[in-house]
Amino acid sequence: MRGAELLIRARDRKLLITSGLWTVPIVLFRTLESRLSPLRGKASSTTDVVQAAGMRVLDWIQGSVVGSIFTLVPAVLLAVWARRRRLLDEPQPHRRFFQRVAVLGVALAAAVGFGESLVVAPVRGGGRDRGAGANPDRIRRRVGLRRDSPGSSRSACNSVTAPGR
Numbered sequence: 001m002r003g004a005e006l007l008i009r010a011r012d013r014k015l016l017i018t019s020g021l022w023t024v025p026i027v028l029f030r031t032l033e034s035r036l037s038p039l040r041g042k043a044s045s046t047t048d049v050v051q052a053a054g055m056r057v058l059d060w061i062q063g064s065v066v067g068s069i070f071t072l073v074p075a076v077l078l079a080v081w082a083r084r085r086r087l088l089d090e091p092q093p094h095r096r097f098f099q100r101v102a103v104l105g106v107a108l109a110a111a112v113g114f115g116e117s118l119v120v121a122p123v124r125g126g127g128r129d130r131g132a133g134a135n136p137d138r139i140r141r142r143v144g145l146r147r148d149s150p151g152s153s154r155s156a157c158n159s160v161t162a163p164g165r
Contacts, residue, residue, distance in 0.1 A: 007076075007077070007080050008080075010080075012081055012084060012085075015077045015078075015080055015081045016077075016078075016081060018077055019073075019074040019077040019078050019081075020074075022073050022074045022077070023074050025070075026070055026071055026074070029067070029070065030067065
């Protein structure tokens with residue numbers, strides 16, 4: 001009951017500031033999670049099936065469960081604030097506020113999505129691929145396959161298209 005009591009007694013300003021400040025570690029955690037995680041890439045590099053499954057479960061717990069619980073805190077704080085202001089009980093007087101939030105939310109989502117697409121998409125310049133695009137040779141090197149090694153997609157295609165092989 002102590003946590004609920006703190007939410008009820010906290011002032012609006014404190015709820016909004018705490019929600020905003022809580023968002024900073026969430027963004028940092030989600031951004032750096034794949035780089036700093038000790039579990040990153042370990043499951044695919046091991047040959048033991050049980051160990052790989054265990055690592056994937058731990059990775060899921062770290063990314064999904066802990067991340068989701070961590071992400072819910074600002075939403076709960078904002079929900080308490082919105083309930084106090086009766087934003088959803090009486091939406092008509094707050095229509096302008098909802099319009100601003102919608103425009104800001106869409107603009108922020110577009111900006112973040114555009115930034116992520118620049119990171120993921122290949123950048124062409126000077127005849128060379130740079131970036132994290134889907135370059136088949138780069139993928140083969142990362143996975144550890146040679147150009148026509150058994151099990152590669154090219155050898156599978158060759159066996160289908162060239163039956164005399």
